[in-house]
Amino acid sequence: MIEQEAVLTEAEIIRRFQAGDREAFRTLVEKYQNVLYGTAYLMIGNRMVAEDQVQEAFLSAWKGIGSFRTGCPLKPWLIRTLVNKVLSYRRANSKTIISLDTELVADPVAVDPVEDIELSDQLQRVLQNLPEEQRQVVLLRYFTGLSLAETSAAVGRRQGTVKSQIHRALEQLKNLIEHDKRQ
Amino acid sequence: MKDEKNNFTNIERKVQKFFQKQADSLKVNKDLWPKLESRLDEKLKDTEPHNTKGRLWQWLAGPRLIAISASVGVVLIMIVAGLLWLTTNNSANIMNNVSIQWTSKYGVSFSCDVEASGLNSYVTNFEFQNNSGKDTETIAPDWSDKTNTIDISFSQ
Numbered sequence: 001m002i003e004q005e006a007v008l009t010e011a012e013i014i015r016r017f018q019a020g021d022r023e024a025f026r027t028l029v030e031k032y033q034n035v036l037y038g039t040a041y042l043m044i045g046n047r048m049v050a051e052d053q054v055q056e057a058f059l060s061a062w063k064g065i066g067s068f069r070t071g072c073p074l075k076p077w078l079i080r081t082l083v084n085k086v087l088s089y090r091r092a093n094s095k096t097i098i099s100l101d102t103e104l105v106a107d108p109v110a111v112d113p114v115e116d117i118e119l120s121d122q123l124q125r126v127l128q129n130l131p132e133e134q135r136q137v138v139l140l141r142y143f144t145g146l147s148l149a150e151t152s153a154a155v156g157r158r159q160g161t162v163k164s165q166i167h168r169a170l171e172q173l174k175n176l177i178e179h180d181k182r183q
Numbered sequence: 184m185k186d187e188k189n190n191f192t193n194i195e196r197k198v199q200k201f202f203q204k205q206a207d208s209l210k211v212n213k214d215l216w217p218k219l220e221s222r223l224d225e226k227l228k229d230t231e232p233h234n235t236k237g238r239l240w241q242w243l244a245g246p247r248l249i250a251i252s253a254s255v256g257v258v259l260i261m262i263v264a265g266l267l268w269l270t271t272n273n274s275a276n277i278m279n280n281v282s283i284q285w286t287s288k289y290g291v292s293f294s295c296d297v298e299a300s301g302l303n304s305y306v307t308n309f310e311f312q313n314n315s316g317k318d319t320e321t322i323a324p325d326w327s328d329k330t331n332t333i334d335i336s337f338s339q
Contacts, residue, residue, distance in 0.1 A: 022220075029216055037211035051211060055219050062223060123201045142195070143202035174194050 014074060018065050029058055032075060036082050039144050043086050043136065053089055057082035076150035079140065083154050126173045134169045137162050 008016075008027075016024035036057060040050035060081050068077055127135060133155075140151045141162075148166075152159040286292035296308040 022223075026216060026220075029219060033211045033215055034206070034209070037215075038206050038209035041209055042205065051215065054211065055215070055222060058219055059222060059226060120201055120204070123198065138198065139202075142198045143205060170191060170194050170198070173198065174191070177194070 010074065011071070014065075014068070014070065018068070018070070025062060028074065032078055033058075035075070035144060036078060039079060039139065040082055040086055042139050042143060043083075044090070049089070053082065053085050056085045060085065073150075076146055076154060079144055079146060079150075080154045083136075083140070122177055123173065126169075126176050130169050130172065133157075134165045137165045138169045141166055 013024045013027050017028060033054060036054045037050055040053045040057075041047060044050050044053065057078065061078055064081070068074070127138065130138065136155055137151055137157075140146045140154055141148070146154060148159055148163060152162040155162065157165075281297045282294065283297065284292070284294040292312050294308075294310050295306055298305050298307050
């Protein structure tokens with residue numbers, strides 16, 4: 001039985017999920033839970049809230065899988081569901097959100113070389129200072145690994161807008177690194 | 184220009200590397216599935232249908248193998264309703280009753296109404312008239328006997 005599950009393609013697992021198979025749903029949850037959690041955490045900056053939003057997103061996916069177009073990739077669809085949940089949460093709780101910087105400082109990224117630590121600090125600083133919309137698209141593009149089209153669908157903005165937001169964010173980052181080098 | 188592009192690619196690579204390290208440290212708790220499953224059970228329990236209307240709604244809204252959009256569903260329902268209307272109402276009105284009238288050149292005429300019901304046909308009215316100037320006669324068969332036959336013969 002386990003061997004059979006292992007050889008199932010994602011399309012087949014999705015088909016079973018659409019037919020109401022709970023085990024297929026579990027397989028998909030276990031496959032995508034970390035990337036959803038990471039995305040939610042980097043958007044919200046609070047582990048408990050991030051986990052709650054991931055659960056909400058999966059529950060919505062369970063309810064709405066009937067509308068999912070067979071043959072399309074599942075990950076961007078799940079991420080779009082999650083982004084919508086997180087944005088609704090943020091709108092409803094705008095005053096109580098813990099900022100990303102405090103949480104990230106509390107959970108430093110494990111890095112080995114000194115150069116990496118410096119870069120990591122620089123990146124963290126720049127990312128935290130980016131405007132909210134820019135930070136979202138950078139996150140979805142480079143952390144979640146969505147394509148430009150998928151990122152634009154996830155945040156509901158035009159592809160050209162997303163592209164220029166990413167460009168501006170990288171530009172800022174480049175300038176900051178160069179500025180640090182000169183000092 | 185080329186240097187600028189290379190610089191940009193380098194920055195992109197650094198951002199990706201940074202996020203990759205973030206991803207390694209950002210793992211969800213192992214009990215996510217049990218928590219999610221209990222919430223799923225709760226949700227299913229809350230939406231458990233108590234009546235036919237609820238059950239129908241759940242079937243319409245619930246996940247299915249082939250997704251049917253709402254507009255396609257409405258069109259399908261309209262087509263089925265239209266076909267049903269055509270095959271029941273109209274055929275009953277147009278096809279079930281037939282009137283036959285015949286007049287001979289000798290002044291003899293008869294008319295009859297035939298009603299079709301299922302595979303059987305019944306004569307519901309029959310009139311025979313001899314208008315040649317001598318007799319006028321109307322024949323009224325025994326309608327209680329659905330199998331009656333009428334023989335008509337003419338003589339001068």
